[in-house]
């Protein structure tokens with residue numbers, strides 16, 4: 001069998017399993033799966049367009065600040081005309097008021113106090129504006145707000161990792177239609193992060209290089225900007241999953257500076273526009289994958305932050321829940337080719 | 346802080362993180378999350394009732410056998426009046442015709458031929474009958490069919506693990522509404538299985554006992570039968586997640602005998618009825634978690650099969666996809682109490 005990463009798309013008939021160096025998890029690629037029928041009438045994807053219940057005013061809209069949990073900061077810092085606000089989540093998964101420290105193990109497992117910070121970034125004052133409608137500079141401001149907030153919570157030694165993520169559209173899990181993202185700072189290193197670190201370390205130990213610094217491949221590339229490139233990962237878990245990766249080595253997302261933030265904003269905007277055009281404005285999630293806050297020198301050498309964008313085209317079910325192994329009907333090289341060629345006017 | 350597994354439900358106000366011995370994964374328990382509003386009109390759960398498109402006849406119905414991929418076996422074995430059929434999946438994730446063996450690693454990761462068996466178990470000849478409508482003996486027949494098929498594929502040395510699972514309802518991922526389950530035999534040990542094995546091994550090494558043999562706890566128990574008990578796991582990933590566990594030590598699900606199968610059928614039926622009554626007939630998945638096919642003697646001592654039942658009450662989103670860490674708004678002791686007390690007439 002020829003190396004699939006170099007084979008043309010027409011060769012991709014047979015199913016194949018792939019594991020990439022970063023997530024170290026087998027994915028099943030199976031084009032046949034995309035042809036299966038469904039007899040559920042309701043199976044059509046829920047559109048991701050904001051579809052708010054207009055009887056309920058939106059607390060994230062400008063002028064409704066008093067309906068929100070307390071503000072942490074706004075941009076620009078003063079005055080009523082804000083571009084974005086970082087606020088506390090009113091229904092937080094973790095509590096900022098709990099004294100961290102209680103940790104015990106019993107016969108069934110371990111228990112830890114639910115200490116952490118759960119914040120919301122309101123990305124625009126206007127309800128009808130979506131993230132991809134903003135300019136590269138404005139999207140850059142959103143990333144700089146994430147980064148500023150990570151630096152603030154990092155001063156707390158008990159916070160080990162910060163997950164920044166965005167849910168867009170009801171079937172991507174969003175409960176609020178007003179454009180926003182979330183920042184959840186947790187007192188543990190999450191399982192996906194430990195697995196990624198181990199895997200990147202083992203590549204570094206063998207090759208003396210960071211695996212993401214080495215990951216540019218012609219067949220998988222979508223676009224590049226001055227400081228970043230976008231690609232479909234070699235073992236994408238989801239059809240048309242995309243990654244945005246810094247071309248320079250950097251362990252921590254929150255090292256982002258102003259110039260790079262605008263450049264990143266431009267490339268994210270392009271990817272969201274391409275996704276929207278090609279896949280009919282799907283619901284989506286994005287996740288910023290960074291390194292643990294208190295990473296040591298050696299970890300800094302082999303970890304490299306990136307953004308994962310996942311359009312929600314099909315759900316997962318019993319096989320994925322049971323095994324942790326995903327089935328993707330679209331080969332990464334085919335997805336990359338399609339996305340490379342989308343023409344954004 | 347008192348041990349939460351012994352504290353009454355009224356104490357469960359603050360969020361808490363828990364990790365159990367079996368899956369070894371931190372879960373965030375956060376009752377506050379259940380109160381958050383949603384402004385998406387379409388957020389109401391899709392009912393799980395079969396809602397077939399009646400223009401399309403169902404290939405899984407009796408009399409439509411010719412519309413299906415080839416049959417592997419039926420019960421009873423001969424004649425047109427079958428109770429259940431095991432057939433090939435017409436749109437398989439893996440191919441039974443691929444010669445296994447090709448496995449190579451390149452700069453981006455590893456590639457393996459997509460060899461495997463993907464089968465469907467049609468659980469009843471009648472479209473409108475659901476699994477929970479069947480008698481304990483009939484449900485037992487379904488489990489014995491899974492078990493028989495596992496033994497068949499086990500004769501192939503290249504198959505390492507067999508995942509049996511059921512998707513019920515469109516929002517649990519089902520594409521077919523006729524009651525069925527699936528059997529996917531894979532040439533790898535899936536990540537969740539390796540993690541579980543490592544974790545169970547480490548408990549065994551420390552305590553000299555199988556952790557699931559030791560897992561009965563008054564606060565988490567739902568019901569028991571002669572050979573099985575049902576419980577909410579100590580660190581349930583999902584609200585009202587339930588496990589059915591053999592009371593006797595057994596590494597492999599496919600060791601199930603006829604008498605135990607009927608007993609298991611009765612307890613599964615009871616759990617599905619309780620779930621349906623308490624949670625308004627939700628979509629659900631169940632997964633049979635067993636041991637790798639070619640497990641060695643020492644693995645057999647510390648692994649113990651069980652069934653995980655997950656009602657689909659809320660989706661997952663960016664945080665869970667990013668971290669692998671789940672947020673559950675319902676404390677396991679509270680869910681167990683509720684489920685214990687549901688009165689099935």
Ligand SMILES: Nc1ncnc2c1ncn2[C@@H]1O[C@H](COP(=O)(O)OP(=O)(O)O[C@H]2O[C@H](CO)[C@@H](O)[C@H](O)[C@H]2O)[C@@H](O)[C@H]1O
Pocket residue numbers: 059067068069087088089090091092120166167173174175176177182381382659660661662663664665672
């Ligand atoms: N007035 C107000 N002031 C401040 N905050 C307010 C508020 N009103 C609502 N909020 C918060 O705003 C957030 C909006 O978040 P999203 O729409 O991205 O998804 P949500 O967190 O609800 O759940 C999705 O994401 C999580 C995490 O991935 C999954 O657990 C879950 O299943 C999925 O539906 C909610 O977390 C909510 O608590």
Ligand SMILES: Nc1ncnc2c1ncn2[C@@H]1O[C@H](COP(=O)(O)OP(=O)(O)O[C@H]2O[C@H](CO)[C@@H](O)[C@H](O)[C@H]2O)[C@@H](O)[C@H]1O
Pocket residue numbers: 036037314315316317318319320327404412413414432433434435436437465511512518519520521522527
């Ligand atoms: N005439 C026929 N003969 C034989 N087989 C037929 C057939 N017509 C359809 N099938 C098969 O029947 C199966 C029905 O399975 P389910 O309804 O449980 O979910 P499905 O596998 O589609 O996907 C769900 O489960 C998988 C695995 O968890 C997820 O990857 C996916 O996202 C989720 O929607 C399908 O796999 C289909 O290929």
